[in-house]
Amino acid sequence: MGSYGQFCPVARAMELLDERWTLLVVRELLAGSRHFNDLRRGVPRMSPSLLTKRLRTLHDAGVVERHEGPNSVTYELTAAGRELHHVVEALGIWGTRWMPEIGDHHLDPRLLMWDLHRNVDLEAMPDGRTVLEFHLPDAKPRARDWWVVADDEGADLCDDDPGYEITARIEASLETLSRVWIGEIAWDRAVRAGDLRISAPDHVRRQLPTWLTLSHFASVDRPMAGV
Amino acid sequence: MGSYGQFCPVARAMELLDERWTLLVVRELLAGSRHFNDLRRGVPRMSPSLLTKRLRTLHDAGVVERHEGPNSVTYELTAAGRELHHVVEALGIWGTRWMPEIGDHHLDPRLLMWDLHRNVDLEAMPDGRTVLEFHLPDAKPRARDWWVVADDEGADLCDDDPGYEITARIEASLETLSRVWIGEIAWDRAVRAGDLRISAPDHVRRQLPTWLTLSHFASVDRPMAGV
DNA sequence: CAGTATCCATTTCGATACTG
DNA sequence: CAGTATCGAAATGGATACTG
Numbered sequence: 001m002g003s004y005g006q007f008c009p010v011a012r013a014m015e016l017l018d019e020r021w022t023l024l025v026v027r028e029l030l031a032g033s034r035h036f037n038d039l040r041r042g043v044p045r046m047s048p049s050l051l052t053k054r055l056r057t058l059h060d061a062g063v064v065e066r067h068e069g070p071n072s073v074t075y076e077l078t079a080a081g082r083e084l085h086h087v088v089e090a091l092g093i094w095g096t097r098w099m100p101e102i103g104d105h106h107l108d109p110r111l112l113m114w115d116l117h118r119n120v121d122l123e124a125m126p127d128g129r130t131v132l133e134f135h136l137p138d139a140k141p142r143a144r145d146w147w148v149v150a151d152d153e154g155a156d157l158c159d160d161d162p163g164y165e166i167t168a169r170i171e172a173s174l175e176t177l178s179r180v181w182i183g184e185i186a187w188d189r190a191v192r193a194g195d196l197r198i199s200a201p202d203h204v205r206r207q208l209p210t211w212l213t214l215s216h217f218a219s220v221d222r223p224m225a226g227v
Numbered sequence: 228m229g230s231y232g233q234f235c236p237v238a239r240a241m242e243l244l245d246e247r248w249t250l251l252v253v254r255e256l257l258a259g260s261r262h263f264n265d266l267r268r269g270v271p272r273m274s275p276s277l278l279t280k281r282l283r284t285l286h287d288a289g290v291v292e293r294h295e296g297p298n299s300v301t302y303e304l305t306a307a308g309r310e311l312h313h314v315v316e317a318l319g320i321w322g323t324r325w326m327p328e329i330g331d332h333h334l335d336p337r338l339l340m341w342d343l344h345r346n347v348d349l350e351a352m353p354d355g356r357t358v359l360e361f362h363l364p365d366a367k368p369r370a371r372d373w374w375v376v377a378d379d380e381g382a383d384l385c386d387d388d389p390g391y392e393i394t395a396r397i398e399a400s401l402e403t404l405s406r407v408w409i410g411e412i413a414w415d416r417a418v419r420a421g422d423l424r425i426s427a428p429d430h431v432r433r434q435l436p437t438w439l440t441l442s443h444f445a446s447v448d449r450p451m452a453g454v
Numbered sequence: 455c456a457g458t459a460t461c462c463a464t465t466t467c468g469a470t471a472c473t474g
Numbered sequence: 475c476a477g478t479a480t481c482g483a484a485a486t487g488g489a490t491a492c493t494g
Contacts, residue, residue, distance in 0.1 A: 013322030080325040095240030
């Protein structure tokens with residue numbers, strides 16, 4: 001394993017990048033995660049020891065820098081790491097266009113809510129606190145109810161009721177919400193079909209789609225759409 | 228192994244593409260190889276059974292088409308496969324810019340000569356037959372001498388003396404010629420340093436660099452150059 | 455030309471539990 | 475918070491030889 005025995009730069013890049021999980025960790029770092037446990041939330045099926053190992057490999061390759069603070073450790077991409085965004089972008093576009101639709105084994109409520117919560121548009125939200133309650137009836141008990149609590153400082157994700165007043169409640173199956181998030185079905189269409197149910201005052205209901213920024217790849221053109 | 232359990236399109240693309248050798252096979256197909264044994268020459272360290280397996284996986288994923296002719300089998304990229312050129316391109320550029328210089332274990336005379344021979348510029352060459360003899364003194368006996376025989380039909384690679392009149396003879400270590408090929412050192416500089424030695428009439432000697440097109444990534448800007 | 459067949463050493467990863 | 479420790483099951487793929 002390891003080297004391909006080729007001088008070709010594609011092969012030498014893949015020596016590092018074809019290791020399982022590696023580019024997903026890079027994707028998380030590109031998305032802005034800095035702490036070990038934040039990274040974990042972006043790759044929830046990855047074991048912590050494997051994450052450690054990958055971070056070390058990426059560090060040794062000059063892609064990641066590790067900073068030890070007084071009471072926290074942060075990881076950051078180097079210039080080389082930041083340039084991997086071209087690779088991740090190309091992969092994401094290709095995956096969106098050509099990979100078959102998502103199946104049950106691709107669905108993960110923890111990842112979905114983690115992605116959703118870190119992409120809320122704080123600017124678009126009203127001043128003060130906004131609390132979005134999500135209910136995924138078909139998820140496992142522990143992953144069924146979520147709260148995104150946003151103020152001008154940022155957005156937090158809770159899996160316990162924080163007790164605040166709810167601005168809006170969103171109910172959908174894990175599959176529906178996932179497919180809306182990645183752009184496979186449109187928000188409005190899911191609402192009209194009754195697959196996405198919103199409990200909120202009318203003005204909130206209208207605003208809601210602008211608060212939730214969908215996946216970066218949601219707007220990618222799909223050649224197979226409707227086939 | 229296999230699924231990452233993520234709906235993220237980067238993850239779904241990597242489910243297919245992070246398997247060892249896969250993108251190098253795609254690179255070969257993008258470079259124009261159509262036949263099994265041509266593909267093998269582009270990935271000389273890959274076992275034939277593994278190549279078979281990867282081709283099957285790529286076929287099942289809709290990336291490759293397999294055509295059985297009367298006495299030959301050809302593989303061709305589908306539209307989905309052709310679009311992987313964005314991914315391969317991004318990887319090659321990144322690898323060129325950020326992967327450390329090549330080491331001995333990256334050198335492979337078979338691959339080098341295969342790459343060189345399929346990138347000669349037939350248009351730039353004189354009419355009739357052109358025969359380039361390569362001598363790599365430090366390669367293993369069987370991989371030390373090569374002949375590229377080009378006419379207006381195409382270029383062939385031989386590892387036995389075809390017996391034709393030699394237009395030019397090029398002598399360099401495997402490392403030097405590899406580094407020139409991938410653009411790590413310039414042709415002229417290698418010649419001036421005496422690392423690349425050419426036996427040919429003066430007008431051929433001047434023309435030679437235009438006949439040999441270097442690696443597609445040779446011209447990529449290297450941020451670490453000279454550090 | 456275009457693959458199969460075989461075989462095992464090695465790796466790799468996932469799951470889980472635990473720690474300063 | 476930021477990791478280690480441990481373990482075994484699974485698979486991966488490299489080497490080599492062979493075939494219609």
